[in-house]
Amino acid sequence: MTSRPAPRPHRKTPRAPRTIAKAPTGIEGLDQLTGGGLPAGRPTLVSGGPGCGKTLLGMEFLVRGATRFDEPGVFVAFEETADELAKNVASLGFDLDGLVAQKLLAVDYVHVDPHEIEETGEYNLDGLFVRLGAALDAVGAKRIVLDTLEVLFGGFTDALTLRGEIRRLFRWLKERGVTAVITAERLEGTLTRYGLEEYVSDCVILLDHRTIDQVSTRRLRIVKYRGSAHGTNEYPFLIADDGLSVLPVTALGLDYPVSTERVSTGIARLDEMLGGKGYFRASSVLVSGTAGTGKSSIAASFVDAACRRGESCVYFALEESPAQVVRNMRSIGLGLDAWVDKGLLRFQAARPTLFGLEMHLISMHKTIDDIAPRAVVLDPISSLLTAGSAHDVKAMLVRLFDHLKLRGVTALLTSLTQAPSDEDSVVGISSLIDTWLQLRDLETGGERNRGLYVVKSRGMSHSNQVREFLISDRGIELVDVYAGPGGVLTGSARVSQEAADRAAAAAREHEAAGRKRSLARRKTAFEAQLQAMRAEFAAEEEELTNMIHEAEAQELRLGAERAEMHRAREGG
Numbered sequence: 001m002t003s004r005p006a007p008r009p010h011r012k013t014p015r016a017p018r019t020i021a022k023a024p025t026g027i028e029g030l031d032q033l034t035g036g037g038l039p040a041g042r043p044t045l046v047s048g049g050p051g052c053g054k055t056l057l058g059m060e061f062l063v064r065g066a067t068r069f070d071e072p073g074v075f076v077a078f079e080e081t082a083d084e085l086a087k088n089v090a091s092l093g094f095d096l097d098g099l100v101a102q103k104l105l106a107v108d109y110v111h112v113d114p115h116e117i118e119e120t121g122e123y124n125l126d127g128l129f130v131r132l133g134a135a136l137d138a139v140g141a142k143r144i145v146l147d148t149l150e151v152l153f154g155g156f157t158d159a160l161t162l163r164g165e166i167r168r169l170f171r172w173l174k175e176r177g178v179t180a181v182i183t184a185e186r187l188e189g190t191l192t193r194y195g196l197e198e199y200v201s202d203c204v205i206l207l208d209h210r211t212i213d214q215v216s217t218r219r220l221r222i223v224k225y226r227g228s229a230h231g232t233n234e235y236p237f238l239i240a241d242d243g244l245s246v247l248p249v250t251a252l253g254l255d256y257p258v259s260t261e262r263v264s265t266g267i268a269r270l271d272e273m274l275g276g277k278g279y280f281r282a283s284s285v286l287v288s289g290t291a292g293t294g295k296s297s298i299a300a301s302f303v304d305a306a307c308r309r310g311e312s313c314v315y316f317a318l319e320e321s322p323a324q325v326v327r328n329m330r331s332i333g334l335g336l337d338a339w340v341d342k343g344l345l346r347f348q349a350a351r352p353t354l355f356g357l358e359m360h361l362i363s364m365h366k367t368i369d370d371i372a373p374r375a376v377v378l379d380p381i382s383s384l385l386t387a388g389s390a391h392d393v394k395a396m397l398v399r400l401f402d403h404l405k406l407r408g409v410t411a412l413l414t415s416l417t418q419a420p421s422d423e424d425s426v427v428g429i430s431s432l433i434d435t436w437l438q439l440r441d442l443e444t445g446g447e448r449n450r451g452l453y454v455v456k457s458r459g460m461s462h463s464n465q466v467r468e469f470l471i472s473d474r475g476i477e478l479v480d481v482y483a484g485p486g487g488v489l490t491g492s493a494r495v496s497q498e499a500a501d502r503a504a505a506a507a508r509e510h511e512a513a514g515r516k517r518s519l520a521r522r523k524t525a526f527e528a529q530l531q532a533m534r535a536e537f538a539a540e541e542e543e544l545t546n547m548i549h550e551a552e553a554q555e556l557r558l559g560a561e562r563a564e565m566h567r568a569r570e571g572g
Contacts, residue, residue: 020227023071023143023179026064027057028366029246033222033231039202042226043170043180048207052218053239054183055080056089057207058145060243061181063094065143066104071179073143074106074135078151082107092243106139108132110152125165128152129172141178148183170200202226208234217356220246236358240366247362247399256405258282263375263410266305267298269478270437273454273463279435280459282408284401286430288415289439293450294471295414296320298437299377300329300336301476302412307339311374314367315347318383322347333475346371352387357396360387365403375410381429382416390428397429434458439469452478 024037031037038044038061046054062073077085085107086096099105110131136144146152149166173180186206204223209216219234237246262277271278279285285302287295303313317325325347326337339345348367352360368376378400384393397413404411413433430436436455441448450469454462467478 022228023065024069025061026068027060027244027246029235029237030220030244033220033235033246034203034225035228035230038179038181039226039228040179041174041177042202043173043182043200044203044205045182045184045201046205046207047184047186049186049209052207052209053237053244054207055085055147056092056239057205057244058147058181058183059085059089059094060092062105062143062145063089063096063099064243066099071142072104072106072139073145074108074132074139074141075145075147076132076135077107077109077147078111079148081109092239092241094243103139106135106141108135125169125172132172133176136176136178143179143181144173145181146183148185150185167200207237217358219358236356236362238359238362238366240363245362245366247358247365256282256402257408259408263309264305265298266301266303267476267478269467270298270452270476273465273467273478274435274457275460275462277460279410279412281410282405283410283434283458284404284432285410285412285435285437286415286433287412287437287439288417290417290441293439293441294469294476295416295439296325296379297329297332297471297476298439299379299412299414300325300332300334303345303375303377304329304334304336304339306375306410307342307344311344312371313339313345313375313377314371314373315345316364316376316378317347317349318352318378318380320349320379322349331473332471333473346373352384355387357384357388357392360384361396361399364400368403368407368409372407373409375412376404378411378413380414380416382414394429398432401432430455442468 020042021040022034022036022038023040024031025034046057048054059075062075065071065073075085080088082096082100089096096105096107100107108131110128132144135141170182182201201224203225206221206223208219208221210219211217218237218239220237221234222230222232235246237244259281261281262275262279263281264278265271265274287298289295299315303315306313315322315325320328322340326340329336336345340347346367348363350360350363381393381397384396387393388396401411433456435457438453438455440451440453442451443449450471451466452469453466454464456462465480467480470477470479
C-alpha cells in the first residue's frame with residue numbers, strides 16, 4: 001500500500017507593510033525629512049522656545065494645505081487675535097483675510113483668563129470642543145492648529161486634572177480625524193512644560209533658536225514619529241519672505257550624474273592648459289592664492305564666458321558689494337553689468353557674519369533653486385571662517401557641492417591662502433575639488449608678479465607648467481615664464497632676459513649670415529680656381545696628345561724610310 005505524502009501546510013501570502021497616511025506640509029525640506037509630511041488624522045506637537053517659529057510653522061502648514069492640497073484648515077489662537085495674526089504673517093505673503101473669505105481657512109481667537117478657571121471635579125473642555133467642532137464644520141477643515149497649550153492650561157494647578165484634560169484633547173482631535181499641530185513652549189531641560197504632550201503626540205518636532213558667537217541659528221529636530229522613518233539629526237531652517245525652508249544635512253549618496261561636456265574658463269590660454277577645452281560641466285573648481293593674485297578676476301572671467309554662452313549665473317559675493325565687483329572687473333575689460341541688465345547674472349552679497357553658516361547655505365539653496373543657474377561663483381569661501389570653524393565650513397560646502405552637482409551646476413570657488421607655499425586650501429576641501437588652480441606671487445628683480453599652475457584636474461590631461469599671470473585693461477593673459485640656468489624669471493626680468501635672448505639670437509644670426517657669405521665667396525673662388533685648373537689640365541692634355549700623335553707620325557715616317565732603303569739595297 002502506497003503512502004500518500006502529507007499535505008503541505010498552507011502558506012499565507014505576506015501582506016505588504018502598512019504605512020500611515022501623511023499630510024504634506026508644503027514646507028520645503030520638511031516633507032523630505034518626514035517622508036511625505038505629518039501623520040494624517042493624528043496630532044503633531046511642535047515645541048520650542050520663544051521666537052523659534054512655532055506659530056509660523058503651524059500657519060504655513062494650514063496655508064499650504066488650503067492652497068496646494070485642497071485641505072481647508074482652522075487656526076485656534078490663545079494668545080493673538082485674528083487681526084494680529086493676519087498682520088504678522090502678511091510678511092510671508094500669506095493673505096489670511098482672503099483665505100478666510102474663500103472659506104479655505106478659519107481663524108478663531110479663544111481668550112482664556114486663568115483667573116476664571118475653576119478646578120472642580122466637573123471642569124472639562126467640553127465647551128472648547130463644541131467651539132472647535134463648529135469651526136471645523138464651518139469650512140470642512142482637514143487640518144487644525146492650536147497655538148499654544150500653555151495659555152489654554154495655564155490656570156491649572158491640579159496635575160491630575162491637567163493631565164486628564166490634555167489626554168482628552170488629543171483623543172478628541174484623533175476622533176475627529178483632523179491632522180493637528182499643537183504648539184508648546186519648551187522649558188529648560190524638558191521638551192514641554194507639563195511633560196505629557198510629547199507622549200500623547202504621534203509626532204514631535206523640536207524647534208530651537210540659539211546664538212553662538214553672536215550669530216543666531218534656527219534648527220529643527222524630529223524627536224519622534226510613530227510608524228514612520230524620519231530624519232533624526234538637527235536641521236537648520238530659515239524663515240524667509242516666502243515661508244519656512246528646512247535644509248536636510250544628511251549625507252547624500254554619491255549618485256549624481258557626471259557630464260563629459262566642457263565649458264570655457266573665459267581665458268584662452270587657461271583652456272589650453274586644461275586639455276584645450278576648459279572645465280568639465282557640473283564640476284567644482286577651486287582658485288586659491290594669496291591676496292591680490294587675481295582670484296576674483298579668474299572668477300569674473302568664468303562668469304563672463306558663461307553669460308556669453310547665454311547661460312544664467314549666480315555670483316555669491318562674501319566680501320564685496322555687487323557694484324564694487326562690477327566696477328573692479330570693468331578695469332580689466334569685463335562688463336558684468338551688461339549681463340545683470342539682461343538677467344543672465346545675479347549677484348547675492350552678504351557678510352558671512354550676517355547670520356550662521358546654515359542660513360547662508362539655505363539662502364544659497366533657495367537662490368539656486370529659484371534661478372536654476374548653469375554656473376555659480378562663491379567668492380571667497382575663506383571668509384566663511386568668520387562665521388564658523390573650518391570643520392563647519394567644510395560640512396557646509398560639502399552640502400553645497402552635493403546640491404550643485406545634482407543640478408548640473410558648474411561651481412567656481414575662490415579661497416585666500418596665507419602663504420605662497422601653502423599647498424592646501426584654507427578650509428581643507430581640496431580633496432572634494434575636481435579642478436584646483438593655484439595662484440602665487442613670484443618675486444624677482446625687485447618686482448612682484450603673478451604665476452598660475454594647475455594643481456590637479458580630474459579626468460583630463462592638463463599642463464604641469466607655470467604660467468605668468470598678466471592682468472591688463474584687455475583682460476587676463478597667460479604667458480610662458482622664462483626658465484633657464486638662472487632660475488624662473490617673470491615681469492621685467494623676463495622681458496629683459498627675453499630681449500637679451502633676442503639680441504644674442506640676432507648676433508648669432510648675423511654671425512651665421514657672415515659665415516655663410518664667406519663660405520659662398522670661398523665656394524665661388526674655389527669653383528673659379530677649379531675651372532682654371534680644368535682649363536689648364538685640358539690644355540696640357542691637348543698638348544700631350546698632339547705630341548703623342550706627332551711622335552707616332554714621325555715613327556711611321558722613319559719606318560717607311562727604312563723599308564725604302566732596304567728595298568733599294570736589294571735591287572742594287
